[in-house]
Amino acid sequence: MKVDIPMDIIETTRKVFSEPNFTKNLSEHGQIVNVYFSPFDWSQDLLLIGFEKKILLSHLEISNDNIDVTFLTEFMHPCRCTTLSFSPVASITTIPNQILFCTGGNDFKLRIYSSDLLDNNTCKVLHGHTSYINDSMFDSENSYLASTSDDNTVKVWSVEDFKLKLTFHLTSPGINVSWHRMTFVSYLSLKKIGIIRFYNVETETPILSLDYGKQLSSCHWAPSDRDLVASLQLGELLIWEIPKPCLPLHSSILFPENGGNLKFSPQGELVAAVNSLDSSLKIVHVKTQAVKLTATVTLPTNVCWHYRYPIVCIGDDTKLCFWKVSGK
Numbered sequence: 001m002k003v004d005i006p007m008d009i010i011e012t013t014r015k016v017f018s019e020p021n022f023t024k025n026l027s028e029h030g031q032i033v034n035v036y037f038s039p040f041d042w043s044q045d046l047l048l049i050g051f052e053k054k055i056l057l058s059h060l061e062i063s064n065d066n067i068d069v070t071f072l073t074e075f076m077h078p079c080r081c082t083t084l085s086f087s088p089v090a091s092i093t094t095i096p097n098q099i100l101f102c103t104g105g106n107d108f109k110l111r112i113y114s115s116d117l118l119d120n121n122t123c124k125v126l127h128g129h130t131s132y133i134n135d136s137m138f139d140s141e142n143s144y145l146a147s148t149s150d151d152n153t154v155k156v157w158s159v160e161d162f163k164l165k166l167t168f169h170l171t172s173p174g175i176n177v178s179w180h181r182m183t184f185v186s187y188l189s190l191k192k193i194g195i196i197r198f199y200n201v202e203t204e205t206p207i208l209s210l211d212y213g214k215q216l217s218s219c220h221w222a223p224s225d226r227d228l229v230a231s232l233q234l235g236e237l238l239i240w241e242i243p244k245p246c247l248p249l250h251s252s253i254l255f256p257e258n259g260g261n262l263k264f265s266p267q268g269e270l271v272a273a274v275n276s277l278d279s280s281l282k283i284v285h286v287k288t289q290a291v292k293l294t295a296t297v298t299l300p301t302n303v304c305w306h307y308r309y310p311i312v313c314i315g316d317d318t319k320l321c322f323w324k325v326s327g328k
Contacts (some may be wrong), residue, residue: 219261
């Protein structure tokens, strides 16, 4: 859906263009369809890269002048990967190594991969969704895995045995799920019709809703601040304060086209958003709403940030692209 936006506003958002600070050509593996930095301390330098029929597990060495990507192993995946998520127990600093992550596939199944990067490799398939899986995420205590789908549900799985604990029924497709490491019992889900809803998993009840009345394409809960939520609605970036849920704190037009994906930076002062229809990546300062960076992309994946450093990563067709971004 197109939105009529004055050209002077669109041109203002295109002032600062930037080439990636570092790229890695992965054309030998095919088109990149999903990327995911670990959001947990012990595995912060691990990156999952999804392709049509495989997942690459990678490790980053980050210095002031360079980002070095080392491929640790690959996992075969029987179909196109639609979502990736690390468990907080994943680590390559322990003996033995412990890798645990989840994938969603376009066959409507979740898969739990476990590996010690040697001989102990398993894959458990979770059945339950009946349509396209849009997102999944482990909570920071490794107690639950949440997933959401075009089947109008959010499902919560117990990590202890990966059995289904509960299902929340939505009135439209679920787009994103997000736990917060500062709030154990709550998680956020995003409904395509425009409602951001918070649930208490222990009591199995909704807590709070945010509604702007416009179709949502993406949403993220700021990792460093449990009171901040960002959403992308018909090309408009909205910043919400949960204690004041009636209206967004800030709003600005990012894209003339609907769709896209966004994520807060690890410190919460920046939001990165990518839109394939607009062919651009944009990074915005949360408080000032100033566009800090604009980059032209071709076939972008979702966007992700490093756990500690202000480094943004996307897959762009067959290239892995990284930008270093200043929050000042």
